[in-house]
Amino acid sequence: MLTIAILLPILAAIGVGLARNVSTGDGERRLQQVATVVAAVPLILLLVAWSRFGGSGGFEQVETVPWIPTLGVAWKVGVDGLSLPLATMTALLFVVAIAYPVDFRGRAAAYLALMLFLEGVSIGLFLAQDLFLFFVFWDVSLVAMYFLIGAWGHGDAARSALKFFVYTFAGSLPLLLAILALYLASEPRTFDMAELIRQQPLAGAGLYAMVVFLGFFLGFAIKTPMVPFHTWLPPAHVDAPGPASAILAGVLLKMGTYGFVRILMSMMPDAFADLAFPLAVLAVISIVYGALVALAQTNLKRLIAYTSVNHMGYVILGLAVAGVVAPGQEAAQRLALDGATLEMVAHGLITGGLFLISGSILTRGGTYEIAEYGGLLDRTRGLTVGTAVLAFASLGLPGLAGFVAEFQIFAGTLGVFPVLAMVALIGIVVTAALFLRMLGQMFLGPLPERWRSLPDLGRVVLGAIGLLVALVVLIGVAPALVLDVIDSFVAPFVAG
């Protein structure tokens, strides 16, 4: 069933890509509706998997087919408390993003095919239980995203897309070398994640383990991205079409943080513990730097892009706290890892929504410059409410999803790295300031003459944003819905 959730959109992508007679507006719309329905199937399958989820702490609902047995490679997919929420969030965000109206530039079939393909690949990455398979999905997602940015982006899209591709591919090669080092050290040799977690092949390998750690770290840190490996992110986000930005921020960045937990913390916990404090420092730098640079932005999408750097900093901080050796602080560590994992989900929904909205703002106003807008509250209620709720969620307002996650991360960090928690608080304050200022500039004050006829969000967009907003509120008031599943992974993990 999980296999179908991965392969169906990939195979459907081929069919959609070959679709003919979609050059008319009607044809495009119909094809988009078909693609949306296809995209919803994995979501339903994952919700079924969620309902069957037992919370045993290990991998469940595992499906295995040998692929290259000579090398110990298998098609092996399954879920645990870490991958299930992320995969479900991914499927949901893709349904919304694929349904979202976008300027197809006369190539609707190719656009929708790439999005469906990327959906299958992204879900596959979170469900993969085999490092080889994980890497296949990791690399292929880059290619699909490259074309999405390059062909449907605006501004200097070709250049931004190339920068994105070169950077993240440069990160994927140390990742590949590190995976191979882990593989070669295992006995018998295997790419199977569960087996590698059991074997801990590089435990006590000293310097060699550090080198391998560095390979994984480079791959994940570029993707996450952590300062100073973040420079590919702002141009990619700004020039990508709205739905692709949403996927990039909501899904692709999570691949980095997911890798930290799934591989580094699980397969090399000793090395991770040794390096957890420097990692936490780097995370705090990301938090503060991301927030301060976001504060200086006048471009809406750049602003949101830099808040992503800031939010991913919280996630890494939570992971570092959970991974360090801190006797007696298991409760704090559990809190931090719960929070970090929830933050991955929450950030996907919140920032995904914000990027979708900024795409709509661009199609209406033709610019991302915040200063160009003003007083939109009177004119566009739907747009205002959607942006406001998501912005408040992003800055961590209680009652919304972001708060639950960030609160837990901070509470956990205070127990383990109190000083770093204090410094990181700057990030919260600055983010609050910049979002409030952005909301004020865009939606309050007098409405400039030229926006008098600015249309409000359409039905599809309202539905899409409404769905995300509803989930952000739901997780905010009833976090246990997701946290129970997450904790089934976290509790045994922290207990060791």
Added chain:
Amino acid sequence: MAMGTDMAVMVGDVIPELALLVGAVIVLLLALTLPASRQAWVAWPTLIALLVAGIATVALFGGEERLTFAGTYAVDAAALWAKLFILAGTAAVVLLSVPWFRKDPRHGEYYALLLLAALGAVLMAGAADLKEVLVAILLSSVTGFVLAGFHRRSSLSSEAAIKFYLVGALANTTALMGAALLFGLAGSTTLEGIGQGLAAGGEGARPALLLGLVLLLGVLGFKLGAVPVHSWVPDVAQGAPAPIAGFITAIPKVGAFLFLARLMLVLPEGVDWQPLIAVAATATMTLGNLASLWQDDVRRILGWSAVSQTGYGLMAIVGLGASSLALPALLYFLAAYVAGNIAAFGVIVELRGRTNLADFDGAGRVRPALLGSLAISFLSFIGVPPLAGFVAKLLLFAVAIEVGYLWLAVVAAINTVISIVYYVRVLAPAYLRTPAGPIATLARPAAVATYLATAAVVLVGLLAEPFVAAFSGRPLLP
């Protein structure tokens, strides 16, 4: 055992080679007798000869791995697989050539040369003797010189042939001296004999051994397009007839890599050849990639990329003997590389030799299937999963890491990132820009060959298991 049956057994070992030779003779005779308008017909006997050789090769699988013809020729799984790559690649080149040479009034002998060039590569793949390999290399080179210059009126083609010839003549003659030195040291020209002779020779002969080895490596490097005897590759890729450019940059490499592997394995303990190969690999991949960045001609880009690919392949040689993955990695790399290279040059052929980078604007929208093939072959060269090139790179990296050459794997990884830039320089305008006008293509056989090669790139990657399993656990003779 009677002399007669002995001879019959030996002949039975080389039926694929005989098929190519007889095929070449028949093709030549037909070309001489057929009128100018029917010259393209000889493509049929050419394909039949390749098919017969292929069937004969498959029939040899499963037999005992052995040396034949007095220890000069190896019949082992690696050689048989290499032959299949060579024969399949050559067959694809024949299909590419038919429409390409349609307007050439006398090209029948071209196919005879092509068969002999394939024979040269096949002989290299099985060679287990210095004299034998030198003849094989000469056969491959001499036919290659003529084929590269086959467009007699094209100055680019002639220039490519001359450069190819000059570098080749130098490498071939010095290799003779190298072979003589090794013969003098070991008292034998068979690899088996050389291995025993050198092992018994002791330390005193080391300088002469190294000199002989370097001279021999010179000619193998020439066939592989490895630094520092690589300079002909971009010129041939650009100037030779496009199908032949695809042939020469890939097919002889298969044979040369196999003999290089055999030669390295018989060197005695204490001769540290691995660092030498590792340095050559580094120089080859780095120079190939850096030089490729500055080209504005797609065929030159492919030529330099062929140089860099040789560098990656040499990583497998570094691990020979120490890593059980080395031979599977080498064979898998060769399969992926031949398929990718034929697909890429096939696209160029089918686009009627279109090679100026600026002429590719929007080509992806006008010719989606062809440019899709180009994209797949390039992504395979980069090593994007699940294409064949990815599994090849994964195996090559694994070999380097396993034998303690992590730095070489890191160098290869950095090179891979650099290579993205020039592959994307071709692909990005093709997909992201608007087309300038219609794009003419050649007749169907070339498209068929291109799509078959592309399918091979995808399928060999997706269905890697049978290949990896078949390449694993077999010894390389002698």
